[in-house]
Amino acid sequence: MNGSRLDDFLTLSRSHPWELAPFSESLPDGGQVQVWDTGVLCIEPVAPAGRDLVLSCGIHGNETAPIELCARLLNAILSGRLPCRQRLLFIFGNPAAMNLGAREVEENLNRLFSGAHARGDKTNKERQRAARLEQYVERFYRSREGTERLHYDLHTAIRPSAYEKFAIYPFTHGAPYSRNQLAFLCRAGVDTILLAHGPTTTFSYFSAHVFGAHAFTVELGKVMPFGQNDASRFAAMERNLEQLIGEPDWQPAPVDIKQIRVFRVCQEIVKQSEQFCFHFSEKVANFHAFPPGTLLAEDGERQWFAHEQEEAVVFPNVRVANQQRAALMVMATELPPEMLA
Numbered sequence: 566m567n568g569s570r571l572d573d574f575l576t577l578s579r580s581h582p583w584e585l586a587p588f589s590e591s592l593p594d595g596g597q598v599q600v601w602d603t604g605v606l607c608i609e610p611v612a613p614a615g616r617d618l619v620l621s622c623g624i625h626g627n628e629t630a631p632i633e634l635c636a637r638l639l640n641a642i643l644s645g646r647l648p649c650r651q652r653l654l655f656i657f658g659n660p661a662a663m664n665l666g667a668r669e670v671e672e673n674l675n676r677l678f679s680g681a682h683a684r685g686d687k688t689n690k691e692r693q694r695a696a697r698l699e700q701y702v703e704r705f706y707r708s709r710e711g712t713e714r715l716h717y718d719l720h721t722a723i724r725p726s727a728y729e730k731f732a733i734y735p736f737t738h739g740a741p742y743s744r745n746q747l748a749f750l751c752r753a754g755v756d757t758i759l760l761a762h763g764p765t766t767t768f769s770y771f772s773a774h775v776f777g778a779h780a781f782t783v784e785l786g787k788v789m790p791f792g793q794n795d796a797s798r799f800a801a802m803e804r805n806l807e808q809l810i811g812e813p814d815w816q817p818a819p820v821d822i823k824q825i826r827v828f829r830v831c832q833e834i835v836k837q838s839e840q841f842c843f844h845f846s847e848k849v850a851n852f853h854a855f856p857p858g859t860l861l862a863e864d865g866e867r868q869w870f871a872h873e874q875e876e877a878v879v880f881p882n883v884r885v886a887n888q889q890r891a892a893l894m895v896m897a898t899e900l901p902p903e904m905l906a
């Protein structure tokens with residue numbers, strides 16, 4: 566597709582950070598590439614197989630490794646090196662924040678889904694973007710029924726993690742966890758799973774809850790500036806996504822579930838005011854564990870302690886807005902066979 570506007574879709578999107586007029590082009594094999602908006606591109610193969618796959622990245626603008634990974638996959642498809650056999654929606658979530666090298670411009674996009682963008686009276690570009698991303702995901706999934714719907718929302722974490730690659734399995738409302746999806750993640754190097762404890766306003770929960778997609782927030786490593794990521798650390802995920810995209814009936818080889826480290830959320834620490842502080846160092850890695858009784862955080866009169874069993878911290882961040890999650894406390898658990906399908 567040399568000489569096309571799609572030569573560098575990421576650059577094109579970043580030069581129109583909030584809006585881009587739709588256009589379409591053809592792939593060498595006759596498939597259609599439809600640009601729906603800045604950062605949003607749908608691939609309609611001539612004869613799509615049975616999966617409808619959403620791949621999102623850059624929902625936080627400074628999480629560059631997943632953006633680079635998705636750009637590589639997209640370029641491989643556009644050049645004809647990677648045949649695209651599944652319907653595929655690429656979402657480069659927040660081009661304006663990418664341009665700033667920042668997590669967000671005004672508000673955390675990953676707290677604005679499932680209608681949260683419309684609650685409260687604050688209107689900003691991230692709220693408008695969340696509303697439009699919801700519509701694009703809806704348009705993509707609703708255009709056919711009976712397929713396997715997948716959504717991998719790729720992120721990197723602010724701090725190092727004791728388990729470098731992990732995924733958040735959105736709250737399932739009691740539905741079983743998917744063995745196939747756990748196998749896919751594990752084969753892609755994501756061998757630690759965190760089971761969410763309730764509904765959230767994240768992108769992955771939106772796709773899982775509203776469209777019945779197998780959807781995950783996937784943390785692939787630590788935040789680095791553009792150009793400074795070591796692609797070899799993401800190779801397992803990249804190869805597995807290539808197989809998923811390129812081979813119509815591909816299934817990941819099964820894994821022994823015992824190979825997967827599983828945690829469940831036991832408490833959510835929500836910042837109440839500017840007095841909020843943690844009682845541990847800024848330097849602790851994700852999954853750092855605290856003995857029972859440890860004072861974890863304080864906000865005025867309110868205190869949070871580690872409870873009866875050893876609890877580990879994930880995503881501690883004192884700089885979130887008031888009323889937002891400042892950390893998740895998690896504990897190791899097991900997935901009994903009756904919770905798996």
Ligand SMILES: O=C(O)CCC(=O)N[C@@H](CCC(=O)O)C(=O)O
Binds near residue numbers: 625882
């Ligand atoms: O490292 C951090 O503190 C944040 C990394 C990140 O962006 N994580 C996601 C997790 C979303 C989920 O809980 O599914 C987020 O905070 O939006």
Ligand SMILES: [Zn+2]
Binds near residue numbers: 720721
């Ligand atoms: Zn993120």
